[in-house]
Amino acid sequence: MDELSAIKCRYDYINRFLNEKSRRLFLASEAKTIGWGGIEKVSRATGVSSDTISKGCKELENEPEIIESGKIRKPGGGRKKLVDTDATLLSVLDNLIEPTTRGDPESPLRWTCKSTRKLARELKNMGHNISHMRVADILHSQGYSLQSNQKVIEGDNNPDRNGQFILINNKTKLFIKYGQPVISVDTKKKELVGNFRNGGREYHLKGNPLKVLVHDFKIKGLGKVNPYGIYDISRNEGWVNVGTDHDTSAFAVESIRQWWNTMGKMAYPDASKLLITADSGGSNGYRVRLWKVELQKLADESGLEITVSHFPPGTSKWNKIEHRLFSFITQNWRGKPLISHEAIVNLIAATTTQKGLHVECRLDEKVYPKGIKISDNELKEINLTSDKFHGEWNYTIKPNKKIEFN
Numbered sequence: 001m002d003e004l005s006a007i008k009c010r011y012d013y014i015n016r017f018l019n020e021k022s023r024r025l026f027l028a029s030e031a032k033t034i035g036w037g038g039i040e041k042v043s044r045a046t047g048v049s050s051d052t053i054s055k056g057c058k059e060l061e062n063e064p065e066i067i068e069s070g071k072i073r074k075p076g077g078g079r080k081k082l083v084d085t086d087a088t089l090l091s092v093l094d095n096l097i098e099p100t101t102r103g104d105p106e107s108p109l110r111w112t113c114k115s116t117r118k119l120a121r122e123l124k125n126m127g128h129n130i131s132h133m134r135v136a137d138i139l140h141s142q143g144y145s146l147q148s149n150q151k152v153i154e155g156d157n158n159p160d161r162n163g164q165f166i167l168i169n170n171k172t173k174l175f176i177k178y179g180q181p182v183i184s185v186d187t188k189k190k191e192l193v194g195n196f197r198n199g200g201r202e203y204h205l206k207g208n209p210l211k212v213l214v215h216d217f218k219i220k221g222l223g224k225v226n227p228y229g230i231y232d233i234s235r236n237e238g239w240v241n242v243g244t245d246h247d248t249s250a251f252a253v254e255s256i257r258q259w260w261n262t263m264g265k266m267a268y269p270d271a272s273k274l275l276i277t278a279d280s281g282g283s284n285g286y287r288v289r290l291w292k293v294e295l296q297k298l299a300d301e302s303g304l305e306i307t308v309s310h311f312p313p314g315t316s317k318w319n320k321i322e323h324r325l326f327s328f329i330t331q332n333w334r335g336k337p338l339i340s341h342e343a344i345v346n347l348i349a350a351t352t353t354q355k356g357l358h359v360e361c362r363l364d365e366k367v368y369p370k371g372i373k374i375s376d377n378e379l380k381e382i383n384l385t386s387d388k389f390h391g392e393w394n395y396t397i398k399p400n401k402k403i404e405f406n
Contacts, residue, residue: 028056253294
């Protein structure tokens, strides 16, 4: 074996165990052992540049403190970061990511999904030579991460918002003190019926997830359902009427009627009044005439004075039914396809909590036509008394005879 082959053989054996610094020093020691012309011979045998081997020789001779320090490179050694060599890279990247908040409304990526590949492509178009992986590294180092939208903005705050919250709270306490029912009502999100994907995860054997349909198209004969909920605040009980037709005010009041006839009447045999807390929009909105007309019918049938207090616009999350009933229904059926009306009813009725929530559910297949108009004369026939404080949000609909607390 000649000299160069021997050097190459030794280098090949040990190279995989060496880092940048120890490799440089090993090759330098080989070159010094050979003597004159050693650097060129080692370079030819190993393919490592002669400059690197020369640097190693100088370190062996003149810089023992670097060898002892344990550092692989001198301070400042190695390739410079792009953010150090490209002075405008960070500002340009920042403008691409947040164009509307960084003063660049004409950003080319304002209306597109800002993936690292698209960002890298646009940066290259602007003269910045960078890969998508380097873009990801820079974003991470600058505190960026993948974020989803967060629902926190409630819209315009009504100046009397807190006052309405206080009024609802005081009314609720008063009704409960006198043994009168207080319910929170709302329509849950419409749900497609069929073997469709349902959000959330559930335990299954590894590699054996439930198979569901790829496309979310309504299935004829199943369609969508409107679960309208009634939550009894003092008893921690829920009633859900699963409608298969339109979510109208007639459907909303029919749901309350079913709750009263099925659960409320038995729980409050001496009740003379009913307090309903509801959102300000939807089928039970304060501006919807049909809602009040249907409540008048219920008041006449039941003999109850029905008091309604609406939450101000943009504050629906404060309605107790959202976090006392609907949230637990969603948890109970997470990861389960809502394959049929029966499955939906059973999943809702099986919802419980550690604090003793009890839920009953019924399927409502009645037809509730949309577009029913209520005339001014019909509206005047409603026996409605508005509160002094925001009468549009707070009002009482009385039956034919006046009923007082016992």
